[in-house]
Amino acid sequence: MSTVIEDVIARKVFNSRGEETIEVDVITNSGFGRASAPAGESRGKAEVVYYPPGGVDEAIKKVEELVAPELIGLNADFQEEIDRTLREIDNTKDFRIVGGNTAFAVSLANAEAAANSYGLPLFQYLGGYAARELPYPLGNVISGGKHASGKCPDIQEFLSLPHGAESFLEAAEVNIKIHKKVGELLRKKDKLFNNGRSDEGAWTANITSLEALEMLTRACEEVSNEVNFICSPGIDLAASTLWDSKTKKYVYQREGKELDSGEQLEFIRQLVEKYHLAYVEDPFHEEDYESFAELTKKLKNCVVCGDDLFATNNERLAYGIKMHAANAIIIKINQVGTLTDAVETIETAKRAGYIPVMSHRSGDTCDWHIAHLAVAFKCPVIKTGVVEGARIAKINELIRVEEFLGDRAKMAELQIL
Numbered sequence: 001m002s003t004v005i006e007d008v009i010a011r012k013v014f015n016s017r018g019e020e021t022i023e024v025d026v027i028t029n030s031g032f033g034r035a036s037a038p039a040g041e042s043r044g045k046a047e048v049v050y051y052p053p054g055g056v057d058e059a060i061k062k063v064e065e066l067v068a069p070e071l072i073g074l075n076a077d078f079q080e081e082i083d084r085t086l087r088e089i090d091n092t093k094d095f096r097i098v099g100g101n102t103a104f105a106v107s108l109a110n111a112e113a114a115a116n117s118y119g120l121p122l123f124q125y126l127g128g129y130a131a132r133e134l135p136y137p138l139g140n141v142i143s144g145g146k147h148a149s150g151k152c153p154d155i156q157e158f159l160s161l162p163h164g165a166e167s168f169l170e171a172a173e174v175n176i177k178i179h180k181k182v183g184e185l186l187r188k189k190d191k192l193f194n195n196g197r198s199d200e201g202a203w204t205a206n207i208t209s210l211e212a213l214e215m216l217t218r219a220c221e222e223v224s225n226e227v228n229f230i231c232s233p234g235i236d237l238a239a240s241t242l243w244d245s246k247t248k249k250y251v252y253q254r255e256g257k258e259l260d261s262g263e264q265l266e267f268i269r270q271l272v273e274k275y276h277l278a279y280v281e282d283p284f285h286e287e288d289y290e291s292f293a294e295l296t297k298k299l300k301n302c303v304v305c306g307d308d309l310f311a312t313n314n315e316r317l318a319y320g321i322k323m324h325a326a327n328a329i330i331i332k333i334n335q336v337g338t339l340t341d342a343v344e345t346i347e348t349a350k351r352a353g354y355i356p357v358m359s360h361r362s363g364d365t366c367d368w369h370i371a372h373l374a375v376a377f378k379c380p381v382i383k384t385g386v387v388e389g390a391r392i393a394k395i396n397e398l399i400r401v402e403e404f405l406g407d408r409a410k411m412a413e414l415q416i417l
Helices: 057-070 080-090 098-116 122-127 168-189 209-227 261-275 287-298 314-323 339-351 371-378 391-407
Strands: 005-014 020-028 032-036 135-144 156-159 230-236 247-252 257-259 279-281 303-306 328-331 355-360 381-383
Touching: 005 057, 005 098, 020 057, 020 098, 032 098, 057 080, 057 098, 080 098, 080 339, 098 122, 098 287, 098 339, 122 371, 135 168, 135 209, 135 391, 156 168, 156 209, 156 247, 168 209, 168 391, 209 261, 247 391, 257 391, 261 279, 261 287, 287 303, 287 339, 303 355, 314 339, 328 339, 339 355, 355 371, 371 381, 371 391
Parallel strands: 135 381, 230 279, 279 303, 303 328, 328 355, 355 381
Antiparallel strands: 005 020, 020 032, 135 156, 156 230, 247 257
16 A cells, blocks of 8 residues: 655635634545644644744745655655654744644644545544544533633633543533533523624623533533433633733733732632532643642642643643643644644653643634544543534544444543542
């Protein structure tokens, strides 16, 4: 079977926010792969540069002039060589010459082309026959912070995690039920509520963070009782967006309060206790490893996850592990550039007992690759919304993967919970 790359084609497409992004096709002698890049609204400082100066148009030019000539003739099934070549072409740490999103799209399209050449689904090509564990879907139910506008909660995301489900399909259905129930609660609370939704399909409403948590917790409890398994609430504070580096305080504008690091820690601890949160993401700003470590030590049976803290960067994760900061890491491949870079970070996380959480971005496309990557690399959780089209693309693909695996399919283990 020949996987020699014959062509690499880049084009401009649009993401779920209507922003320009790059899509890449990789064509081999016997296969085809296509991938498009997402974009985050709140981005960590340690993320690679999305595009070179000149944006998507310049990135496409770079593929035509620099990337394609170097990759044509190479074997798509040598993923590490492809990704190393992308690094050598760019020759910067943060992909500012060709763009991190360019590298991401080329890298993922290449992996898909190799899998397609062998007639294999991507998760099986990358993970082998042993890849059969489905992740639990972590879904955004209410949006605030940078993911919403107008009067909204200060906390960025209010999430549901159906970690008692016995199948992925069952878990996805439950997240949808919780989303619907929260919508009903919002309509009862506010007659002016107009069914507003964020980029990720989560509800946006004129409520405080505590009101959002009350509603989400109630919905999780009611649905858990209906289905007879546990679905827990969680939050993503995106605390770097709340942090004022001048005053050294976390500013909650809607709540009218400012908290120092110690007060923030106590605030989060109380939220976890009161609302039985199973998941807390980015509770402190992206350089505060010490507070992450302190909180992780104090919380039992709770996933403490770093996103901006780690930025899918292996060096930052290694430092976090040394500090005992968090016990989980968000994996967003376009934060770091290539599939090889992300796999290295996932492997480091697993060796240290950290949970890798495969994740979408707020501005996403209907690209489904992260669904396969979650299964291939045994990520016990996938963060990919609940209802919006770009999120449903990943959820529906995981339903297909579960069906493909048949009796061999099983849900992943979440030992922290």
